[in-house]
Amino acid sequence: MAEWLAANAWLGWLVLAVALGVTELLTLDFTLLMLASGALAGGLTAVVFPGAFWLQILVAVVVAVAMLGLLRPTLLRRIRELPGYRSSLDKMIGSTGVAVTEISPAAGGEVKVAGESWTARSVEGTIAAGTEVEVYQIDGAVAVVYPRNLALP
Template identity: 50%
Template sequence: MNLTDWLGDHGWALWLSLALLLAVAEVVSLDLVLIMLAVGALAAAGTAAIAPDLWVLQILVGAGVSAGMLIFLRPSVLAKVRATPGYRSSTDKMVGSSGMATTQIDRGSGEIKVDGQTWSARTYASDVIIEQGTEIEVYEIDGPIAVVYPKYGEIA
């Protein structure tokens, strides 16, 4: 018997493998989505162990548990994580970071690169223009836009 035949006869092993892969991927993303999907895959693995020939039921159980976890559990877990003393989101951590203006930046538009990521940007004051290639520092994050100023007072 080869591996594909064995896996076909033991669907729980496929679900368990999927759960493990999703859990490992969650360690990289830390977004609490993949771990919820992993729990759904574990539920499907349990269903496969009890009812190995009912693939539709396994899929429904896995999808249902995953959806329930994402809808009901994830928001409360995220709220608790964000309420933890000392928690700073990745955008909060960006405040004070240095980067480079990849286009001219004014009060209306511009673009920067910080830590290898490209962000839309605007200046902190309406009368400031930052030329392309100028080193900048992030003053604050306003939604998807970084509010910046020239790092060494290089105002055009």
């Protein structure tokens, strides 16, 4: 059995590469895809050097680390530069929520937007708790909001 595993280690690497590639479809972060490329490189090494399991692991790790360090940042940057790309924070602008506490420009307060609690401050004036608000901008970790029933100041 051990001889068969050593001779067919490429199959294990291929199964690992496919599993990582399919799982990448759930995350869409390119991390698992880079690891899958390392597993594929390990599988190719297993075809050429079937008995050198240490070499297969070394090649898989080196390729995966190189892909994570060199290719992944480039891919992410290119995707973020595509026309129409909006980050999750950009998508929050214009979202509606409810003031959980009183919100003022100076002291701030708390707002619930899309089921998440955010520290908030108002664009101008004080907003009473329970008022429906709209997100004007995101300033760091603070949502800048204004009452939805009023015109934007």
